[in-house]
Amino acid sequence: MGSNPHVPAPSEIPSELPTPTTPLGREALAAILARPDRAVVALDFDGTLADIVPDPEQARAHPGAVDALVALAPKVASIAVITGRPAGVAVRHGGFAGVPGLDHLVVLGHYGAERWDAVSGTVHAPAPHPGVAAVRAELPGVLDRFDSWHGTWIEEKGRALAVHTRRAADPQAAFEALRGPLGELAARHGLIVEPGRLVLELRPPGMDKGVALAQYVRELDAESVLYAGDDLGDLAAYAAVEKLRTEGPDGTPGLLVCSGSAEVPELAERADLLLNGPGAVVGFLSALAQHL
Numbered sequence: 001m002g003s004n005p006h007v008p009a010p011s012e013i014p015s016e017l018p019t020p021t022t023p024l025g026r027e028a029l030a031a032i033l034a035r036p037d038r039a040v041v042a043l044d045f046d047g048t049l050a051d052i053v054p055d056p057e058q059a060r061a062h063p064g065a066v067d068a069l070v071a072l073a074p075k076v077a078s079i080a081v082i083t084g085r086p087a088g089v090a091v092r093h094g095g096f097a098g099v100p101g102l103d104h105l106v107v108l109g110h111y112g113a114e115r116w117d118a119v120s121g122t123v124h125a126p127a128p129h130p131g132v133a134a135v136r137a138e139l140p141g142v143l144d145r146f147d148s149w150h151g152t153w154i155e156e157k158g159r160a161l162a163v164h165t166r167r168a169a170d171p172q173a174a175f176e177a178l179r180g181p182l183g184e185l186a187a188r189h190g191l192i193v194e195p196g197r198l199v200l201e202l203r204p205p206g207m208d209k210g211v212a213l214a215q216y217v218r219e220l221d222a223e224s225v226l227y228a229g230d231d232l233g234d235l236a237a238y239a240a241v242e243k244l245r246t247e248g249p250d251g252t253p254g255l256l257v258c259s260g261s262a263e264v265p266e267l268a269e270r271a272d273l274l275l276n277g278p279g280a281v282v283g284f285l286s287a288l289a290q291h292l
């Protein structure tokens, strides 16, 4: 990336903000501070804006999350939540609908296959993949063949099915035991397995958070991007940011934020800024809003 005279030097990052540990991260944060109106802020939901809980139905945005987004929204080009959840579920659990100040929020659900926007309040989505109905019919029988079935359960996601092992007697053993068989089942019906935090999701191929994020950054003609995530499904978005940094004459500055956990070390290794879970992510977004 060439040095841009309009972008402050990374040393000018306010001391109240956590400093990214990488030069590219510091450069990206400086670019966001210099031209926030050209920055896209993209955020994962579970594990990043919402604490991880045993029952996905009980997950809610961190208490300070909506206020932080409201403070940030008028200062940046756009805020997008990019999640593996159905878009409508993330909107409901996040408390994102009808919030003054979040009138332009976008939620890209099912890894980008669905799109909800606050302006219309509706979800746009492609036709369902026929493989999902076939997998729905066979999945209970496949799980019954394994002892690790006890405590595992199926989350019905409409366009996908997720097998959770967090509440199994040995969550990691159940996850490992089921990964192969569920991969075979998914492949037989043209689906893929998306592994996550003690969850194996059987879903249609062709879309991921990286594709969704790159498309959104292009759509907004953004000059910088911040992406925050915590799980394996967020690695595609990390890769998209890494690619955006290298494209074009100067690249698009990108800040990779990790909502850290002991469960997924893979993101921390690639992040520019490691934060201690959703509370710290929300604190960072609030502090960022104050400095824009």
Ligand SMILES: O=P(O)(O)OC[C@H]1O[C@H](O[C@H]2O[C@H](CO)[C@@H](O)[C@H](O)[C@H]2O)[C@H](O)[C@@H](O)[C@@H]1O
Pocket: 044, 045, 046, 047, 051, 052, 053, 054, 055, 056, 057, 059, 082, 083, 084, 085, 155, 157, 162, 164, 166, 196, 197, 198, 199, 201, 231, 233
């Ligand atoms: O892309 P995300 O917003 O991070 O969504 C990924 C999956 O999140 C949910 O599962 C995770 O959170 C649950 C609630 O805290 C937790 O119980 C589970 O162990 C985690 O894997 C959700 O249930 C999935 O459908 C999402 O795909």
